[in-house]
Amino acid sequence: MTERRLRILLVCGVVAVALLIPFLFGPYRVGQFTLVLVYAVAVLGLNLLVGYSGQISLGHGAFFALGAYTAALLIEKASVPYLLSVPAAGALCFAAGFLFGVPALRLHGLYLALVTLGLAIALPQLIKRFDGLTEGTQGLTVEQPAPPGWLPLEDDQFLYLLCLAVAAVMFLIAWNLMRGQLGRAVKAVRDGQIAASTLGVDLAATKTRVFAVSAGYAGVGGALYVFALGFVAPEAFTLTISFAFLAAIVVGGLATISGALFGALFIEFVPVYASDVNEALTGVVYGGVLIAFMWLLPEGAAGLPRRLRGLAALRRPRDEGTEEPHVAAPAPRVPAGKT
Amino acid sequence: MRGNWRVVWLALLAALALSLAACGRDDDEGGGGSDPGITDDSIKIGGSYPFSGPASAYRSIAEGAKAHFKFVNGNGGVDGRKIEFITLDDAYEPPKALQNARRLIQQEEVFALFNTLGTPNNVAIWDYVNEQEVPHVFVATGASLWGEDVKSHPWTIGWQPDYVTESQVYADFLDEEKPNAKVAVLYQNDAFGEDLLNGFKSAIEGTDIEIVAEESYEVTDPTVSSQMAKLASSDADTFLNITTPKFSAQAIAASAKLGWKVLHILNNVGASKALVLEPVGLENAQGIVSTSYFMDPEDPQWADDPAMTEYKQALEQHSARANPNDPFHVYGWAVANTMVEALEGMEEPTREALMDSIRDMDVEIPILLPGITVQTNGTEDGYPIEAMQIMQFQGENWKLQGEVIQAPH
Numbered sequence: 001m002t003e004r005r006l007r008i009l010l011v012c013g014v015v016a017v018a019l020l021i022p023f024l025f026g027p028y029r030v031g032q033f034t035l036v037l038v039y040a041v042a043v044l045g046l047n048l049l050v051g052y053s054g055q056i057s058l059g060h061g062a063f064f065a066l067g068a069y070t071a072a073l074l075i076e077k078a079s080v081p082y083l084l085s086v087p088a089a090g091a092l093c094f095a096a097g098f099l100f101g102v103p104a105l106r107l108h109g110l111y112l113a114l115v116t117l118g119l120a121i122a123l124p125q126l127i128k129r130f131d132g133l134t135e136g137t138q139g140l141t142v143e144q145p146a147p148p149g150w151l152p153l154e155d156d157q158f159l160y161l162l163c164l165a166v167a168a169v170m171f172l173i174a175w176n177l178m179r180g181q182l183g184r185a186v187k188a189v190r191d192g193q194i195a196a197s198t199l200g201v202d203l204a205a206t207k208t209r210v211f212a213v214s215a216g217y218a219g220v221g222g223a224l225y226v227f228a229l230g231f232v233a234p235e236a237f238t239l240t241i242s243f244a245f246l247a248a249i250v251v252g253g254l255a256t257i258s259g260a261l262f263g264a265l266f267i268e269f270v271p272v273y274a275s276d277v278n279e280a281l282t283g284v285v286y287g288g289v290l291i292a293f294m295w296l297l298p299e300g301a302a303g304l305p306r307r308l309r310g311l312a313a314l315r316r317p318r319d320e321g322t323e324e325p326h327v328a329a330p331a332p333r334v335p336a337g338k339t
Numbered sequence: 340m341r342g343n344w345r346v347v348w349l350a351l352l353a354a355l356a357l358s359l360a361a362c363g364r365d366d367d368e369g370g371g372g373s374d375p376g377i378t379d380d381s382i383k384i385g386g387s388y389p390f391s392g393p394a395s396a397y398r399s400i401a402e403g404a405k406a407h408f409k410f411v412n413g414n415g416g417v418d419g420r421k422i423e424f425i426t427l428d429d430a431y432e433p434p435k436a437l438q439n440a441r442r443l444i445q446q447e448e449v450f451a452l453f454n455t456l457g458t459p460n461n462v463a464i465w466d467y468v469n470e471q472e473v474p475h476v477f478v479a480t481g482a483s484l485w486g487e488d489v490k491s492h493p494w495t496i497g498w499q500p501d502y503v504t505e506s507q508v509y510a511d512f513l514d515e516e517k518p519n520a521k522v523a524v525l526y527q528n529d530a531f532g533e534d535l536l537n538g539f540k541s542a543i544e545g546t547d548i549e550i551v552a553e554e555s556y557e558v559t560d561p562t563v564s565s566q567m568a569k570l571a572s573s574d575a576d577t578f579l580n581i582t583t584p585k586f587s588a589q590a591i592a593a594s595a596k597l598g599w600k601v602l603h604i605l606n607n608v609g610a611s612k613a614l615v616l617e618p619v620g621l622e623n624a625q626g627i628v629s630t631s632y633f634m635d636p637e638d639p640q641w642a643d644d645p646a647m648t649e650y651k652q653a654l655e656q657h658s659a660r661a662n663p664n665d666p667f668h669v670y671g672w673a674v675a676n677t678m679v680e681a682l683e684g685m686e687e688p689t690r691e692a693l694m695d696s697i698r699d700m701d702v703e704i705p706i707l708l709p710g711i712t713v714q715t716n717g718t719e720d721g722y723p724i725e726a727m728q729i730m731q732f733q734g735e736n737w738k739l740q741g742e743v744i745q746a747p748h
Contacts, residue, residue, distance in 0.1 A: 026445060026446060027441075027445045028441050028442050028444075028445035028446035029446070031438075031441060031445070124559075125557070125559075128528070128557060136528070136529070137459055137528065137529040137530075137557070137558070138433075138459050138462055138529060138530050139433045139434070139459065139462070139463055141463070141466055229434060229437060229438070230437075230467070231433070231434060231437050231463055232434070233432070233433040233434055233459070233463065235431075235432035235433060235434060235435075236432070236434040238559075275427070275428050282391060282428065283391070
């Protein structure tokens with residue numbers, strides 16, 4: 001009971017802080033936090049795939065790009081209302097993920113990772129080649145959503161709250177999915193495919209569905225990215241962003257919903273501060289922080305309270321009714337070869 | 340025990356909320372009345388440059404500009420105001436440049452954006468900057484865009500001779516020296532490459548010069564060797580090399596390796612001896628033709644020129660590790676010098692006054708080639724420099740050829 005109430009309290013606290021942010025900071029900082037929300041949605045999607053189902057994708061930047069360009073083109077070239085572009089980008093990426101997920105059934109572990117890596121390498125080049133539509137390297141400027149006249153909000157505050165609302169919905173959906181039937185099936189597949197299939201879990205359907213959902217999340221994130229930045233260019237979607245998403249789920253905590261938020265904070269703010277330390281050594285500082293972080297908090301940020309509680313639990317008899325055991329999130333499974 | 344945990348979390352949240360609140364929404368403003376970024380004793384300007392990534396050779400421009408501002412500050416600044424020049428890294432990626440522009444304007448509250456580098460990067464930010472009505476001046480790109488329609492983007496202006504001017508100079512040169520030239524072109528597939536290529540195409544209209552082969556590359560490509568092989572197998576007798584430094588070097592190396600000996604015209608952005616020609620070997624650079632508009636620090640004819648001596652001394656003093664022979668430093672020095680002239684021409688410390696000053700300039704910048712002036716005229720003429728001189732690489736150095744060629748729009 002306390003566990004549950006504590007968690008509700010914590011969520012309320014985070015929501016309260018999240019709602020306060022646009023009124024406490026200047027427009028540039030608020031813009032950064034808007035990007036955090038954007039990344040959080042994409043990172044959450046990737047975590048569903050990697051953390052919960054144990055499949056590895058190195059190419060979520062590609063789905064993120066697909067979502068971003070879908071939204072950008074719909075808004076700029078087809079004059080679609082911007083709010084409609086979010087579900088459209090999500091749906092398109094869901095479909096793309098579903099199609100992509102079919103071969104993914106046969107591939108797992110590193111093989112799937114490599115295929116998705118190929119996708120991430122190819123997509124920015126493709127965007128440049130179709131420059132009649134995408135404006136190529138030059139990028140596409142997109143008008144950002146502006147607050148309706150009756151709302152006493154600045155542009156940056158409105159954008160932030162808009163992304164917050166979408167992100168909140170996406171988090172709720174993920175939370176609901178993962179504690180429901182799909183979540184149980186997905187975790188069962190991760191922890192033991194043979195056991196899962198003997199229990200009646202359809203391996204193929206489960207994997208495909210989780211891949212599609214994950215891609216859909218990246219797509220929604222991509223659409224929000226367009227809102228947040230008002231600009232898309234292929235350079236935004238290089239391998240770096242795919243790896244940043246991967247780093248974010250590990251830093252935030254594998255197989256946790258809340259970890260996505262922390263991971264997103266990490267990938268937005270650490271590189272910026274790293275470049276403040278030394279313009280020429282940005283990569284070194286960022287990489288160093290990443291290594292240090294993994295050393296100190298191997299379970300990610302979401303593992304910190306669990307760790308603390310785990311320490312406390314050593315000094316008291318363990319609660320009976322808690323839903324999750326006090327252990328670290330499992331590491332991604334390396335395939336043991338074909339089984 | 341359980342109660343304790345709740346208290347701990349609440350305390351943590353309260354601490355977080357407090358520390359957030361302490362940051363506050365409104366930052367303190369500068370001196371009253373005037374625009375952000377300018378006070379009675381300081382002017383804050385900012386620029387976004389590729390300090391990392393494929394185009395990081397251009398970082399030398401920022402260093403040259405910084406050296407000039409420090410030199411001016413050392414002599415009392417501009418009307419008693421010291422210039423603070425903030426630079427951010429964008430790795431030559433437009434989305435990062437846009438975030439940098441936002442940061443400079445919203446967070447650092449600069450008075451003006453100065454010399455932000457790269458055509459796609461400036462295209463990414465110019466709508467935003469003009470909306471914010473922040474001067475976006477002397478951008479380090481030669482796109483013809485910046486001066487084309489002054490009314491639609493009144494806060495933006497270029498500086499260097501634009502690519503259309505440059506291609507006009509090449510066309511004039513070829514028409515004079517090689518009127519039946521068959522040209523093979525290698526170009527970077529972005530706004531920069533297309534601007535120069537299209538400028539050249541319209542400049543050779545009505546002449547007997549002809550383009551017989553065209554190949555493009557992406558700035559993210561690892562090499563241009565396959566493109567060069569195709570160009571070398573064409574029947575061209577002239578090679579127009581429209582590339583940024585890394586690829587300029589690759590193209591020169593490739594044509595040497597392929598034994599492709601034709602008249603080689605290398606665009607100005609790739610004509611750095613230290614960064615391009617020396618790494619590929621000066622023996623491979625003999626006879627290459629390019630253009631210039633400022634003094635080459637290695638050209639013996641400027642060795643005793645007062646502008647050159649001043650530059651070399653200041654660079655040594657303020658940026659000890661910099662190589663004074665890097666022409667990008669001279670570029671940075673010259674553009675910063677122009678900025679100082681513009682700031683001195685302001686009638687009041689406002690952003691609008693800066694633009695008024697910049698839109699009505701007629702000054703000589705000592706380190707530019709004699710005969711080249713910085714001239715603007717309101718909405719009529721948005722191109723500060725519109726003249727260049729042909730140079731050819733001979734022996735150890737570039738040698739200026741003929742006279743300055745004026746190529747106004």
